[in-house]
Amino acid sequence: MKPSSRNSERFLLSLLFAVLLLLAAFLPPASCEDFPRDWKNRLRSALEAFRSGGMTAERWRALLRDPDFGLNYFALTTLPDKDVPALAGDLLSLALSSRFPPLRTAAARRLAARLPGRLLEACRPLLKRGGEPAALALDALGFLDAPAAADLLARAARSGDELLSTRAFRVLLRRHTPQGLRVLASIARDSALAVSVRTQAIGSLRFFHEPGAMKLLFSLLDDPDMEVSDAAWLTLVDLTGRELPPERAEWEKWWKTASKTFRWPPSVRMPDVKPVPLDPAVVRRAVDEGCAWLIRHQDADGRFDSLNYSKHDPDRRAGKGRNKTDVCMTALAVLAMLSAGVDGADPASKARAEAVDKAMKWLVKQQNPPGNYRSDNPVTYVHEQGLATWALAEYVAAGHEEYVPHMQRAFRKCMEYRDGDLAWGYPGMLGNTTNSCVTYWYACAFAAARNAGFELPRAGWEGIADWFDRATEEYSGLIYNASAKEPSPAMTGVGLLVKSFLLWDMADVVQLRSTSVLLDRDITRCSYYDLYLYSLGLSRVPIPQAGNFIARIRARLVELQDKSDSHLKGSWDPRNDIWETSRLYTAAMAITALTVPDSKLRCLADPLSPAP
DSSP states (O other), rough: OOOHHHHHHHHHHHHHHHHHHHHHHHEEEEEESSOOHHHHHHHHHHHHHEEEEEHHHHHHHHHHSSHHHHHHHHHHHOOGGGGGGGHHHHHHHHHHSOHHHHEEEEEEEHHHHHOHHHHHHHHHHHHHOOOOHHHHHHHHHTTTSHHHHHHHHHHHSSSOOOOHHHHHHHHHHHOHHHHHHHHHHHHHTTTOOHHHHHHHHHHHHHOSSSSHHHHHHHTTTTTTTTHHHHHHHHHHHHHSOOOOOSSSHHHHHHHHHHHHOOOOOHHHHHHOOOOOOOHHHHHHHHHHHHHHHHHTTOOOOOOOOOGGGGSSTOTTOOOOOOOOOOHHHHHHHHHHHHHHOOOOSHHHHHHHHHHHHHHHHHHHHHHHHSSOOOOTTTHHHHHHHHHHHHHHHHHHHHHGGGGGGHHHHHHHHHHTTSSSOOBBTTTTSSOBBOOOOHHHHHHHHHHHHHTOOOOOOHHHHHHHHHHHHBOOOOOTTEESTTTTEEHHHHHHHHHHHHHHTTTTTTSSHHHHHHHHHHSSSSSGOOOOHHHHHHHHHHHSOSHHHHHHHHHHHHHHHHHHHSSSSSTTOOOOGGGGSOOOHHHHHHHHHHHHHHHHOOOOOOOOTTTTOOOO
């Protein structure tokens, strides 16, 4: 064979090999089925049947067993009372074993109102089993007013089992009923119990706004155990706002005259956040200039260089990043511009659309055939996977169907990265514990894809729901970041946002406590990351103070934006950030926070909307 022929064969073989590699990179594995995309059709069908009176017990049962948690919730909240007995088995299954707290709550409420005896009897064997089944049974008992339910809660609170005792107190704290007050009174007075259990019961009394709780606290001032009497005094001071001496006679004397006019404090002390004047045109200009600055620092191939972005400036005054995380930075820039809007209705929007298109083309080229974006950095690759998947889901939800295969592969890899059956953390670090910060990116990706109609694995949603339920402190409303249980206002913002995806009641007292934590923050001492998360979380809370606080954040971000005529115009100085991150990062955070009330991100859409 002539040399030229051999060279031609080698060239053809090399070309064929390159084509096969390209196909492997851009096509989903043949063995993997696509995620279904039908839950919105099922919801529309159910809504039509419900409005026309065509629902039957079998249709209700199908909704209660549907793989989508939103359809389960729709059924639980619209099911007629007359159909509850026929569907009791399905309701009990959701009330006592679902990993979605909102589903457990809704199912337990329906059963407690219609079949309280059936619910009570179903809880008894679970309490004997102990562990998580018993804890879920205690949650359900909290909706029953029967003395037998109160006795079971009291037994669990006294048990010495940390899981069950903590859960019983949590239930009593949420349900301010006469039965609950009697349980706490019996525990607080029982000198045979550990002091820590008694003082926990006393602390819970601050949430029972009735004379019986006040009189109980007065009597405990005479308790021979100093820790118990001190706990009673501190609870009285907190409850009344008065600092009388820790003597029963003094408090009873005060109460004799004050009881008729005493105003109980609100269940949640919500800071009074006044509105601030904010010109929408000024905010829109800040968003447009921020996005324009981002676009000026985009590389020709579409990426946003996380380290050397200042190469686009003649004087390189923009600085440089601290970590090489181009996938993360490109995804964050995409999300910021998508939040601002890319409908092409004006020149600024059209420029964003073109920049996002370039960035997404670069982003999918970085995806490995299995769907991951794993880098050499053992910390950042979990962020890369979550952020890139979120960007893909948002872009698909915006109508770019050609990216569906990439998104499908990315989500399959996301499921592999989970921390056991919970959510996401740092594999190989910190004991591989689930982490609220990391889980946030993945939860947003899940929400964006779901609002585009995709049905992602229920196990992923369950892990997210389970984690944020565990990570919430009942008394304070704070949410912690990892299993070390260090409460964090930033993660509290994360929790509010993610809970709204999962249909938690955002006007519930626990979510309002979380809200009060954020409203009490001094925004002049917060990082851009904090302000970004506060804005997203508070946007889900239906009270005026939350909207007013978001307006304050937006005004602060407008104030901090560079307004010079230099290459820095439109950006935000990372030196104003306590984390001293990069200017690209602060721009992405600030732009997203500025757009929150009108954000175009699909993850923020109504999780029960049947709209396509």
